[in-house]
Amino acid sequence: MKTLVIYATKTGASFQCANILAQELPHCTLCDIEAEKVDFTDYDCLILGAGVRDGKIYKPIRDILKKNKEILLQKKTGYFICNEKQKKTEEIIADNFTDDLQKSAVCIQSFGGYKAYAAPKEGMDQLKGLNVEAIKVFAQKFK
Template sequence: MNTLIVYATKHGCSEACAKMLSKELAGNVELFKLKAELTPDLTEYDRVIIGGSIHMGKIQKEVQVFCTRNMEMLLDKKIGLFVCGMLFEKADEELNNSFPKELLTRAMAKEFFGGEFKFNKMNFVDQLIVKKAAKINNDFSQILDENIKRFAALMNSDC
């Protein structure tokens, strides 16, 4: 079983979660960081997992564009969807607002992986926003290992 994990990341949390997830999945797993100009060849994969982080209530544009451009091919794959973020109380809402309905209804696994603040990866404005809105002044991680393992178990159940 060949699996592709495609993700977009601003400060590295989605990338860290994608790497953690890749270690839990059965079969051959490849990671692909989405960029506006690059698209992976999906024909080589049985499963495609798509994820990104939530900023200001939205997932990265690269994730939205990837889903839209590849919808037809994605609908023929086993799909998993994840988001990273720090608003735990809005996790379900953010997940459901981040992906097209067609993918949400077909996904084998959908999950919120938690998030983290890494100040050394943020620009000054992002640091200011986090300090004011979240009232956090230091690096802080709340990645949910259990959610990543549960997601992987669901994806592996069809192997």
């Protein structure tokens, strides 16, 4: 099964999570949607991820959800968010993913995150604040 992990990131958390997913999944392609275009129809499974700011997922992924909704509903899908406010995860998911996308997804999950002003600098632990074990469990659902 060919899997595409699509992400958009401002501070790097979504990239870190997407990179771990890509390492965990066989036949997986990683795509920074801001840097490249990709044909979703070439893949059996689509995983999309983005950071959250002020309760909204990063716009490039919001745009994909709107413009490609019919394709997403026909594929095996999963969604992840990177948000440092874990208590608001359910609210963020409800506000950013339509009911039909939620129901058709294998899973939707938060992998943690960090505040934009506290993003790890180069040379620091880039995974600080991220739940690596949750990422690996998420990946198991797509093998």
